[in-house]
Amino acid sequence: MEQWGSRLGALLSLIGGAVGLGNFLRFPFQAGKWGGGAFLVPYVIALIGVGLPLIWIEMALGRAGARHGVQSAPAILHALIGKRGWMIGLLSVYVSLSVGVYYAYLTGWTLGYTYHALLGTFSNFSLTQTVAFHEQFLEREAIIFWLLTWIIAGLILQRGLQKGLERMNLWGIPLLFLLAVGIAGGAIMVGETGRCPTCASQVGLAYLYLPRWTELGQPAVWLAATGQVFFSIGVGFGMYPVYAAHALRSNPVREGFQTAAANTIAEVGLGGLIVIPLVTAFLGLPYVQEKASFSMGFAVMPFVLNEWGGRLLIAAWYFLLFLAALSSLLAMGWVGVTWLSASLGGSPLRWVWPLIGSLILLGIPPIFGYQHGALDLYDQIGGTLFPVIAALGYWWAFHQVKGWEILKQESPGLLGKGWLLILRWLPPLFLGGLLGMSLFQPSAGDWVGAFRHLLHHGHWPWAPEALPAQLQRTLFASIWNLLSGVSLILLAGILVVLRKRA
Secondary structure, eight states, X not given: OOOOSOHHHHHHHHHHHHOSHIIIIIHHHHHHHTTTHHHHHHHHHHIIIIIHHHHHHHHHHHHHHHHTTOOSHHHHHHHHHOHHHHHHHHHHHHHHHHHHHHHHHHHHHHHHHHHHHHHTTTTTOOHHHHHHHHHHHHHHTHHHHHHHHHHHHHHHHHTHIIIIIIHHHHHHHHHHHHHHHHHHHHHHTOOBOSSSTTOBHHHHHHHHHSOOXXXXXXXXXXXXXXXXXXXXXXXXXXXXXXXXXXXXXXXXXXXXXXXXXXXXXXIIIIIHHHHHHHHHHHHOHHHHHHHOOTXXXXXXXXXXXXXXXXXXXXXXXXHHHHHHHHHHHHHHHHHHHHHHHHHHOSOGGGGHHHHHHHHHHHHHHHHHTGGGTHHHHHIXXXXXXXXXXXXXXXXXXXXXXXXXXXXXXXXXXXXOHHHHHHHHHHHHHHHHHHHHHHHHOBGGGOHHHHHHHHHHHSSOOBOTTSHHHHHHHHHTSOHHHHHHHHHHHHHHHHHHHHHHHO
């Protein structure tokens, strides 16, 4: 059985799996979109109320699985609660693999941009030229760097847990944080650029970090903040129980807290300090508020970074993004190969390249249909809906096996009885609310008006952002989107067939 070589290596790998593009790109632009400080308050509440407890829950189940000598997510839960546990673990494998299909594509963007930054491609580019370059990159080069990313990930996974994942994270995660701290420290000092009335890094900092209490009554803000916590810490993906099961000794409470703390520092501290202040300093606050989106991290940031510091700064930024994305992709891959090993036998290393080859094939429809939103379908299913359901399953399994006792044994003296109440009630309330709001989000966020509309007109006024409306709109946008739906069903079918064989 594979095991971590050291507790430091295990912890850094855990942090590496949790810290990814969601921290450095998705969080800043989500915060920018939803009012900056208005977003931060529910984010912190959701992190403490649901994020941290779910990390502990999943790690406790992993430690219980280690006692049974099993290391894949389905095998862990099957050993603890039988067939229903296997299905919960299988769902988290589905989450990791379906997200991994498109996450490798985004990781390839960061690798490609690092390459172009070192070449000096972005030097002397105007904002219009930078935006145009991103469109050309997607059309011409993104697929090459996507395949190269999978080759790099495969070579690391093929070396195993200690020589592959652990060694990469032992040097990669400290370097990632070192680069991020250096860039963030400089971003704070940019100050006013004189390009527009709001072009100052201090304006961006104030927008992001000053709470706006009057906007907390909007359910959409709470939904977005809770969803961001869920996306960034990676619960429901199967990583935490699998990584915990590979440790000879572990302290789930302490290591879970350290992982959540590192994730928050990367996200709220470093990601927020870099992106929002810099874009504000060179393009103004209205630009941030109107155009905040994930793609702005590639269509706009090269211009901003070049205006501030030049090619080496751009290369440092995209290389740290590549390290963050790669470490998360490796975690998803390891969840997959441990599942194949448990289902079909043999070492996890035997299944690295078959898994990667399968994910490349499944990735053809969403990646070739990216411009039509095909990749969004994978994100809506694998990255939004199913992680919530999987996390609810882990919460249920935790209470079936009296997981509180496992935490007390593995982390003696670190949790009081108050946390027992939080572990018992807050995760299902938060997750149930998140799932309900995702499925039934009403037009304009007006829940009272939506119920009145239902009573008077007999149907629910879904918002365009509600998950059913998004899925319907995305699925029929193009033939590539329909093929993406087929590939998602095919992936689910493969998991079910292998489960029956196991």
